[in-house]
Amino acid sequence: MIPQHRWQTYPTSIFSIMSAEANSVGAVNLAQGFPDFNGPEEIIQAAAEAMKKGHNQYAPATGIKPLRDAISRRYQKAYGLKYDSDREVTVLTGATEAIWCAVQAFCGPGDEAIGIAPFYDSYPAACHAGGATLKTVALQPPHWKIDADAIERLVTKKTKMILINTPHNPTGRVLTRAEMEAIADVARKHDLIVMSDEVYEEIIFKPATHIPMASLPGMWDRTITISSTSKTFSFTGWKIGYACAPAALTEGLRRVHQFTVFCSATPLQHAMVRAFELGDDYYKQFRADYLTRRDTLLVAIRAAGFEAQTPEGTYFISAGYERLAPDVNDMDFSLDLVRKKKLATIPLSPFYLPGDSVAKDLRQVRFAFCKTPETLEKAGAILAGISPSA
Template sequence: MNWNRKDEQPSVREALKPFGTTIFTEMTALSNRVGAINLSQGFPDFEGPEEVRQAAADAIMRGPNQYCPSMGIAPLREAVAEKMKRFYGVSVDADSEVTVTAGASEAIGAALLGLVEPGDEVILLEPTYDLYPPMVAMAGATPVYVPLQPPGFTLPREALQKAFTPRTKAIIINNPLNPTGKVFTEEELAFIGELCRQSHAIAIGDEVYEHLVYDGKSHTTLLQIPAFRNRAIVISSTAKTFSLTGWKVGYGVACQKLTEAVRMSHQFITFCTPSALQEAMAQAISMDDAYYQEFLERYTKKRHLLCRALEKMGFDVLWPEGTYYASIDISDLEFEDDLAFCRHLAAEVGVAAIPASFFWHQRRAGRNIVRFCFCKRDETLNRAIERLARWKSRGLVQSDAPR
């Protein structure tokens, strides 16, 4: 841009112009404006464990409240390493293989900015969390989209194999998957790992819902797959597991070489994460098995509450294998698309949801899917269910739909 021209004004860089404001911001703002029950954005309407919050308060009052090591304080890095061994049998060096970040989002950004060159390709499995494409764009790379196969969103092996090219630098794997709740099998992950090995590509595993896997299934972290041991960055956060989404404490785990790249970019993004919150999260991660078991049981009940109610109303429900999101198919309803449905639902019914088409780069592919979150108090879920049931019982699903 020629800054000598008086008629020109600074603007958003071209790489980010296609993205705009996130759908989560839009739907939460609409929900607040019309007084709807917010089942759109995935944050709880209850607080996390009191002892964890108290630990943070104590750490603030005790101090120091100054910069801490950029890689994260030792107690939290050690807690993460112990957790990887405890849950997955993976040995991790806390000093050279764990980095604490400002949430999982920053860890993903730091990984891409630290490892991806302009012109590289990054494979995204669709539906894909809406954070990934702009992050890839900011790194100067090109996203390559590979749609999973409905209704079970299985891995399209032939298409994925073709997507790997000499320019492929990375693939992002969200497991369990937001928004559909798919849990990738060990066999699927091993297949991806072999493709990465053959192509000398890395994998970025977004595993923030790792402790929310239902029906007796288990979560497989990328670092349990031999092909990924030296070519994967496993990213998670404490927000979902401990219902403290506003704290933004996340972390990345990888071999030393990849960790060096993550830390290099991380130091120039946020440098460090609040030390008091890190102290509290070190305590949280180390909580006994009873906490994790009760956490899963509580969300299993919430999943059942919402999904069963939606089925009784006549919706075609996609029961999640993991995460705290449930989706419905609206293809038999006379709405233009999922966005029109969600706007109508918030304004006229008083329940906010997320149009899942925003998880596809060609939105038409997901235009019939709507996502609800169930990380809410039972009273909140029941009030939302009552509003939806009342709306359905009036027979207004089709006749009042905007055309």
């Protein structure tokens, strides 16, 4: 008899489910978090040139040197953080692989990690793969504030790592300095590593500012900072991510990386060197475009009767539908919305651990606004047909 596999508790991801639903009815897809437009043309050109020049074989496992140098320069320029590109910067296949390697390297059987729910769904999966247990502090709408005392209460002798994400998917929150300091206090006090997932660092709206965990006093030494060109340059399908961490932490992560994918796509790494040469104007325009998209969708969502905090970062809005369907759970609400109104969103409860009491009564769905004006207009037209009284 074929044995049951070890991933029974991990059914098909909610993203695949909602995208399949969206495709089957030709819905407007605000479910999955990828842009429906291209990143800068010159980056595409650079990838084509790299292929033509013959950069088509395995890259060094740690990433090509010019890209590691470019990442190191970016951290220095943006945040004054210093990383040695040879020993402290690693290119990985998306932030997803970076998260995986960070967790595998430091959280083994019997260990514990502490995360914040709602979470990016690869966090529990990475813990599961390593045999570690993920415990979470559950954030609640409408303010989604982090209670560092609740994090500290979860610390045991087995705790190895805190997993944080700022700007935060799916709530759109940017953690305040006070929240970051409070988490840092817990990490320092209990000698924990922090895996800081900062993939949305460049999608940030004033007056919010992104504070890298590694920039807080005493935190550089214990933080693995993860980011990705997926979000910053709008190439999610290229899966070029990276991790910056002191050599001792980087070494662990690299050991895992050599046996997950070994190296990331060579010509795409070359193209991303060009991406990191883009000047301040690129980032300014990038944020301005996202601000317009955010505000367009926010107006339509609120007019339809959803309640939503204004996102401070990321390209997501988490919205409450309590006024529209108070008795319907979020999975059913999302399925109804896509099947009957042809608008795909993502329910939030799958981003909590199974059985979490906060998730049970959550009446929240996530809208992604990394979309063209045409897509947002179509979504707006659908939303205009929904109203609290409908």
